[in-house]
Amino acid sequence: MSDAAPALNGNDILARIADVIDSRKPSAGGDPSASYVAKLFDKGLDHILKKVGEEATEVVIAAKDGDPDKLVYEVADLWFHSMVALAAQGLRPEAVLAELGRREGLSGLEEFARRSR
C-alpha cells in the first residue's frame, strides 16, 4: 500500500460511516436490538460475508436490468456491507482508497503483465 495515499478528512462520508460502523462493534457496546450494523456484527463474519455476496448479486441484476437508479442504490448497499466486512477485520475505507491511489495511472494490462512474469 502506498504512503502517498489520499487521506480522508473528518467530513468525508466514508470516514463518517466507518466511524459509526466501528461504534456498533460489540467491543464498543453496539446493541443488536437497536442497530442494523450491531446486528450484523452479532451474527458474525460468515453472515456479513453472505450479505456482501447477496449485494454483489443485486448489483449485477440491477446493471443487467439497465435501471440506473436501482444500480446506484444496490452499489451503495454493496459498498456499505463491504465496509462492515472491512471493519470486522479491523480495516478502514482509507486502506481501500490507498490501494486505489497506488494503482492510479498504472494500466491494468501493465499490472497484469507484471504479475504474469
Ligand SMILES: N=c1c2ncn([C@@H]3O[C@H](COP(=O)(O)OP(=O)(O)OP(=O)(O)O)[C@@H](O)[C@H]3O)c2ncn1[C@@H]1O[C@H](COP(=O)(O)O)[C@@H](O)[C@H]1O
Ligand atoms: N448505509 C447504511 C445502510 N445501507 C443499507 N443498510 C441496511 O442494509 C439492509 C440490507 O437490506 P436487505 O434487504 O438486503 O436485508 P434485510 O432483509 O433488511 O436484512 P437481512 O436479514 O437479510 O440481513 C437494510 O436493512 C438496509 O437498511 C444500511 N444500514 C445502515 N447504513 C449506515 O450505517 C449507519 C448505522 O446504522 P445502524 O447500525 O442501523 O444504526 C446508518 O446511519 C447508515 O449510515
